[in-house]
Amino acid sequence: MTVIVWIVEGTWHACVDAARTHAPPDARIVLLHVTGHDVPGAAHGVYAGLLGRGHPKGHHPAEGWGRDPGARMEDLAAASAQELLAAAADRLARPCTRLARVGRVEREVVAAAEGADLLIVARDGDRSRLGPRSLGPASRFVVDHAPCPVLLVWPEPAPGIATIPPPPRHG
Template sequence: MTVVVWTVEGTWPACVDAARAHAPEGADIVLLHVSGQDVPDAAHGAFAGLLGRGHPRPHGPAHGWGRDPGTRMEEQATVSGRELLAAAADRLGRPCVRRELTGRVEREVVAAAEGADLLVLARDGDRSHLGPHSLGPAARFVVDHAPCPVLLVWPEPAPDLGTIPPPPPHA
């Protein structure tokens, strides 16, 4: 059995705890972290767009000229992802594989779950109420497109049943 655990900043402990509780002994567990490209790509574009716009060009590395901030953001995301995966592996306390991917987050997660027997992920939206808004866009995409069974967990205790939205007026 292969279990993929999607680790995200802020909700990863609940996913790791769920995998520890629900994955049988001997299961192959893959801890997955995906760094998105949106912010680094925007920084690359902004940096490229500022070149040659009539601004004085300070010279030398001390002034930062020629250093693309998007590259630095990518490097920081890689380090952050590795640290998160290391903490997740420590919390899991059993053998696992760590996978760090970069790209469009929701699509990378769905692709990584191909061939898995279970995908574990956490709610990432409004967690103060039960209902569909407890899933953000990325988690909603993953739940809707996952090629395997999904275990969807609350990162903290679930809200009480009184938070269920009322039925529509025509029901």
């Protein structure tokens, strides 16, 4: 059995705890973190748009001018992903595989879940009430397109059923 645990800043604790509770002892657990490609790409674009393709005349890249901030952001994102995966592995406290991917987050999660027996996902939208808005856009896409069963968890205790929105009025 393979269990994919989607690790996201702010909700990963609940996903790891769900894996500890629901994954059989002999399951292969994969901790998955996906870094969106859009932030470093935006930094590359801003740099190119504001400063042109090269560095400003009279300034040398070694002096800090001309260094594309997108590359630095990619490095920081990769380091952050590794730190998050390490913290998740420590909390899991059992053998696991750490997988860091970069791309369109929702599509990378769905692709990583191909062939898995279970995908663990945390709610990341409006968590003050029950309902479909408790899922953000990427999580909604993953839940709707996952090629395996999905365990959807609350990162904190779920709100009471009194928070369910009223039925629509037909009138």
